[in-house]
Amino acid sequence: MFHSWMMGGGLALAVGATVYSVAALAAVCTRIRPAVAALGAPPPSVTVFKPLCGAEPETYECLRSFCDQDYPDFQVVFGVADKNDQVVPIIERLQGEFPSRHLSLVVDRRQHGTSRKVSNLVNMMPAARHDYFVIADSDVRVERDYLSRVVAPLQDEGVGIVTCAYRGVPRAGVWSLLGSQFINEWFVPSVRVAALGGSRAFAFGVTIAMSRRVLCRIGGFMSIVNQLADDYRLGELTRNLGLRTVLSDVVVETFVAETSLGDLVRHELRWLRTIRAVRPVGYLLAFITFGVPVAALGAVLGGGAPVTLAMLGITAVARALLHIKMRGDKHLVRQLLVLPVRDLLSVALWHWGFVTRSVHWRDDLYLVNRDGSVLPVMRI
DSSP states (O other): OHHHHHHHHHHHHHHHHHHHHHHHHHHHHSOOOOOOOOTTOOOOOEEEEEEOOSOOTTHHHHHHHHHSOOOSSEEEEEEESOTTOTTHHHHHHHHHHOTTSEEEEEEOOOOOSSOHHHHHHHHHGGGOOSSEEEEOOTTEEOOTTHHHHHHGGGGSTTEEEEEEEEEEEEOSSHHHHHHHHHIIIIIHHHHHHHHHTTOOOOOBTTBEEEEHHHHHHTTOGGGGTTBSSHHHHHHHHHHHTTOEEEEEEEEEEEEEOOOSHHHHHHHHHHHHHHHHHHOHHHHHHGGGGGOHHHHHHHHHHTTTOHHHHHHHHHHHHHHHHHHHHHHOSTTHHHHHHTHHHHHHHHHHHHHHTTTOOEEEETTEEEEEOTTSBEEEEEEO
16 A cells, blocks of 8 residues: 555656756746737836945946936936945946936834845835836846836836746856856746746846835835845735736846855855745645756655656656756856756755754844744844
């Protein structure tokens, strides 16, 4: 009897992993329908919020892409807590490069809660001139039509926020490569599968567009000032008002800067711990998304039955094709060789996410509460 149960469980794992892997490949190959503005409606004026802390090699390029937009009327508000922050000279350079743009710098170290990023947004809010907002992380690079495309859906009063998918761009080195694969080949496909299934329970810090009216209705930025997953909570609060979340067809780029195994593990554990905090059941069921390792376990439990081995083969092919679709370039063969490392690391960190409550955010260590809020433990 036990042997039969094990064989059946192995088959179920193999089939589940195969179905998901094929669905993930189909999802990333499916084009998101672009949103269009209401006929004849002029583009609204927009304030872009860029909360900042420190500078990376790509920071100038990323921030410049938000200043060089093909959009009629917008301002960019940069926010830092320290006037000596390394990013300030970059902002001043951009102000000189785009003298006709409304580029504002807010320097304010007031802390309103445990999230330094959201406290920065609270401090930046008085500088906002317009009634439509776009909030984007510092390491995001966009095209010149970005604003026109992500703001358009907000002209529908039934829309609460607009967010968009993204692609991780690795720096040199294996740890950055593995980090980009986590984004491009695990996280993003899982979101696209959920979106194809009708779910809109997501929002990403790379882009959140919303109106001042909606932000005020949910209590402003102060309503998320203690949250680890501040972007997800913004989407959740707007959906609680009966408003829709729109996944834009825009795909932005974010730079992946991991330089060591420790950096990679800390970053991905924070990511996974965040997902577990906001979607505990979804996190528990996420094991099926790890594809090849799950199908391999199914084949072992299934005693190497031909059907389980066939499922493993299909899953492996779908996994390789997913990688090619999301990341194909001149280093394709080398990157394919690290896929087993990436997949096994993902499984290990998913397990670790069940046994840790602590997360690292820049130089801070936090404990995550059951409601997704965070308690600072120490400054590292």
